[in-house]
Amino acid sequence: MSFKKLGLAALLSLAALPALAQTQTIRIAATPGPHAQILEAVKPIAAKKGLDLKIVEFSDYVVPNAALASGEIEANSFQHQPYLDNQKTDRGYKIETVAQTVNFPIGIYSKKHKAFDAVPSGATIAIPNDPTNGGRALLLLQDKGLLKLKEGVGFKPTILDITANTKNFKFVEIDAAQAPRVLDDVDAAVINTNYATQAGLDPVKDALTRENPKGPYVNIIAVRAEDKDKPWVKALVESYRTPEVKQFVEEKFKGAVLTSW
Numbered sequence: 001m002s003f004k005k006l007g008l009a010a011l012l013s014l015a016a017l018p019a020l021a022q023t024q025t026i027r028i029a030a031t032p033g034p035h036a037q038i039l040e041a042v043k044p045i046a047a048k049k050g051l052d053l054k055i056v057e058f059s060d061y062v063v064p065n066a067a068l069a070s071g072e073i074e075a076n077s078f079q080h081q082p083y084l085d086n087q088k089t090d091r092g093y094k095i096e097t098v099a100q101t102v103n104f105p106i107g108i109y110s111k112k113h114k115a116f117d118a119v120p121s122g123a124t125i126a127i128p129n130d131p132t133n134g135g136r137a138l139l140l141l142q143d144k145g146l147l148k149l150k151e152g153v154g155f156k157p158t159i160l161d162i163t164a165n166t167k168n169f170k171f172v173e174i175d176a177a178q179a180p181r182v183l184d185d186v187d188a189a190v191i192n193t194n195y196a197t198q199a200g201l202d203p204v205k206d207a208l209t210r211e212n213p214k215g216p217y218v219n220i221i222a223v224r225a226e227d228k229d230k231p232w233v234k235a236l237v238e239s240y241r242t243p244e245v246k247q248f249v250e251e252k253f254k255g256a257v258l259t260s261w
Helices: 003-021 034-047 063-070 081-091 131-143 176-182 193-198 231-240 243-253
Strands: 024-030 051-057 075-080 095-103 107-109 124-128 147-149 162-165 170-174 188-191 218-224
Touching: 024 034, 024 063, 024 231, 034 051, 034 075, 034 095, 034 193, 034 231, 034 243, 051 231, 063 075, 063 081, 063 095, 063 218, 075 081, 075 231, 081 095, 081 131, 081 218, 095 231, 107 193, 124 131, 124 176, 131 147, 131 188, 170 176, 176 188, 176 193, 188 193, 218 231
Parallel strands: 024 051, 024 075, 124 170, 124 188
Antiparallel strands: 075 218, 095 218, 107 188, 147 162
16 A cells, blocks of 8 residues: 555544544433333434433432432433422522423322222322422312312412312322332322333323323423533434434323423
């Protein structure tokens, strides 16, 4: 090979190095189940944009924001805006939303009753014990005409805000992740979709009733405020909100999870 050709080969080899060097590892948190499964579908698309996604699973709703704020991860994808707003108010996190993702309409499930109207007066209902999802459960029951809540409570009503209880329901507040496990002990439970599917429940077939999917509870991708304008964030969002991921969600979850794009 001539020196001229050797020089050209060396230049081509050097030219290839920046593309490899640009590959960036992004640690992104999700709860087990649909959120993590969707990110697995995002992963190969993100790789083409130079992102190596490392999916970190947390089994509760509190740790992912704490881990993000402390720098243990670069992003998370597990929560809706009202929940993040509540966390920022309570804990002072400097975390920002960069994209909407999917919606998991929360539902009411029961092993003892086959229809929502069959849940009797005086029934015991389990609801999440965190302010946002507990409030979401109460708003769902109000929407179905079974409760009346104080005016102006927003997205975070508590059982203390109930002004009318048509069927005299008794409420048990539990950790959201534990809700499927108490179905044998209560008349019904309000369960977040990711925990329902993780427990083998089918939100479309098994839920007695579900919330309006066009409400404020579309899930989001969140990052630290200092990172929100960085190129990798744009690449992550573009990788998630693609036709390929939309098709995956529709085929995998069959209406239990709804895309926002």
